[in-house]
Amino acid sequence: MDSPVLLRVEGAVGRPLGVTFEDLAGMPGDVQVPDVSRFQPTRRGDAVTLAALLGVASPRPEATHLTLHADRDDFHVSIPLDAIREQGLVVYKVGPDRLGVEQGGPIRLLIRDPSACHAGELDECANVKYLSRIELTAGRGRDTRPVDDESHRALHEQQGA
Ligand SMILES: Nc1nc2c(c(=O)[nH]1)N[C@H]1C(S)=C(S)[C@@H](COP(=O)(O)O)O[C@H]1N2
Numbered sequence: 510m511d512s513p514v515l516l517r518v519e520g521a522v523g524r525p526l527g528v529t530f531e532d533l534a535g536m537p538g539d540v541q542v543p544d545v546s547r548f549q550p551t552r553r554g555d556a557v558t559l560a561a562l563l564g565v566a567s568p569r570p571e572a573t574h575l576t577l578h579a580d581r582d583d584f585h586v587s588i589p590l591d592a593i594r595e596q597g598l599v600v601y602k603v604g605p606d607r608l609g610v611e612q613g614g615p616i617r618l619l620i621r622d623p624s625a626c627h628a629g630e631l632d633e634c635a636n637v638k639y640l641s642r643i644e645l646t647a648g649r650g651r652d653t654r655p656v657d658d659e660s661h662r663a664l665h666e667q668q669g670a
Pocket residue numbers: 579582584626633634635636637638639655664668670
């Protein structure tokens with residue numbers, strides 16, 4: 510049986526992708542990032558670089574922004590492509606196991622070195638859980654990050670965090 514597609518890379522790209530667990534695990538060793546707790550002590554798991562996935566998908570020249578979509582809970586974050594390309598990690602496993610939903614799986618995006626919530630484009634809010642689609646666009650895409658402390662608190666309560 511074919512493995513399920515966990516993540517799509519689409520929009521302004523030369524080659525749209527439907528990525529399975531095996532695709533991620535089969536990427537070359539030099540783009541695998543074992544043990545993301547080295548970057549963020551409270552996070553667990555192993556990743557591939559976002560840059561490597563984008564290398565395969567080939568963003569078209571007009572692409573200025575990258576939008577991270579979590580269709581599961583309708584959460585979306587849009588960031589300038591140049592800012593996130595080298596900062597993004599696509600976490601997909603914990604040792605031999607798949608990344609569970611309680612850890613934001615099956616796919617979670619992590620920013621290597623995020624700023625505090627609302628302190629910039631690449632903030633902790635951009636650590637998107639249940640990442641299902643990466644969309645490249647000319648101009649900013651959808652962004653549902655909370656904009657003030659109150660809505661942020663409400664979101665965290667909803668997330669149980
Ligand atoms: N899918 C999804 N991802 C999300 C969120 C969310 O509500 N849904 N909240 C974001 C926010 S605002 C923050 S600060 C971080 C919190 O991550 P943590 O719960 O692992 O600490 O997740 C981000 N990723």
